[in-house]
Amino acid sequence: LSVIVARRGSHSVAYRRDFARQATILLPSVLLRRLTLPRRNDHVPSVPTCRHVALPNRRRVSSTSISPSFPSLLVPSSASSSVSSASSSVSSASSSVSSASSSVSSASSASSASASSPSFTISASVTFLSEIKKSRFVAIAAPVGSPEEAMRVIEEVSDPSATHNCWAYKFSPAYRFNDDGEPGGTAGRPILAAIEGAGVDGVVVVVTRYYGGVKLGTGGLVRAYGGAASGALREATLVPVLKKVALRIVAPVHHVGLLYTLLQRPEYSVERLSESYSESVDGKGSVIELQILALADNVPRLQEALLDTLRGDVLIVNVE
Structure with a gap:
């Protein structure tokens, strides 16, 4: 104005x-x-x-001091400070409660996951074929019950006329891999990574390469071997791993017939590993000694059946 x-x-x-x-x-x-x-x-x-x-x-x-239309909004400084401190304490308490609840939930989820996550293996052998730049790759995946069995499978499926027979197996906690002449880290390691990526155990994978005249390079080899192993495992059917226990059974020779009949029953799922004969310690005759592999859940019933069938004339020992 x-x-x-x-x-x-x-x-x-x-x-x-x-x-x-x-x-x-x-x-x-x-x-x-x-x-x-x-x-x-x-x-x-x-x-x-x-x-x-x-x-x-x-x-x-x-x-x-100008707020004639809103007198209720004027709060004394002491009251506002007390309100702000109270709200901050409430927020800190709620944050501590939320952090505690999150830690408890994470711990419970971790324990439940570890308790309810069984390991898996494949139900049967699977073959997968692939061709990259005129090189043929044949991947064979098979379930195994021990590292020794894995080595036997490798010897059986490897082709001596092929350029390379690269392999890897995992039988926790043991694992091994081999490049079979390929550059280090380009064959065996990718195959093992495929096994671990599939989340399986007790598995051996052999990838046989027939060279086609074109070099693939380091990256190409890694992708070729890892891809072939992954393809074989994708084709396989996964089943839960059933824990097995090794047992040593010693019984008189005259009980051999009853012993074989009992161990051949399908409900016990017994695998015989070894068999030997020797003289008994007390000199009262010969005895038979069997090394078997049985499912852990079936061991109590198997022990009871052996004691009843052989009338207690048997020795059963767990082999660690």
């Missing part, structure tokens, strides 16, 4: 003071200023223009 006072002389001061007393202007508090008017006897220089931006005799009002 601008008021131009064009009058000169002593009447101009009186005119300005009279106008200021009668005017009523509402402006934001940040624009209010106090107008200091000179007295009547003071010398007032003649100016062509005078701008009035505030009213006289009005107190300066702080911008922080």
Whole structure:
């Protein structure tokens, strides 16, 4: 708002003071200023223009105290600090509770996962064929019950006329792999990585390569051998691994017929590992000694059946 006072002389001061007393202007508090008017006897220089931006005799009002329409929002500083401290303590308590609950849930999930996650193997042998740049790759995956059995499978399926017979097996905690003349880390290691990636145990994979005249390079070999092993494992049917226990059975020779009949029953799922004959320690005759492999769940029933059938004339020992 601008008021131009064009009058000169002593009447101009009186005119300005009279106008200021009668005017009523509402402006934001940040624009209010106090107008200091000179007295009547003071010398007032003649100016062509005078701008009035505030009213006289009005107190300066702080911008922080202007809230006439919202009196309920004005909170004392002490109360606001106590409220903020209380809210911060509540938030910290809730965060600690949430972190504790998350840790408990993670621990319970980890324990439940470890308790309810059985290992798997493949149900039967599987063959997978692939061809990359005129080189043929034949992958054979088979389930095994021991590292010794894995080595026997490797010898059986390897082709002496092939360029390379690379392999890997895993029978926890044991594992092995072989590159069979390929650059180090390009064949056996990718095959083992495929076995671990499939989440299986008690498995051997042999990948036989027939060279086609084109070199694949390091990366190409890794992809070729790993891809062939993964393809074979994808074709296989997964079954849970059943824990087996090795047992040594010693009985008199005249019980051989009953012993064989009992061990051949399908409900016990017994695998015979070795058989030998010797003289008994007390010198009362010959004895037969069998090394067998039985399912851990079937061992109690098998022991009871052996004792009942042979009338206690048998020795059963767990082999670690």
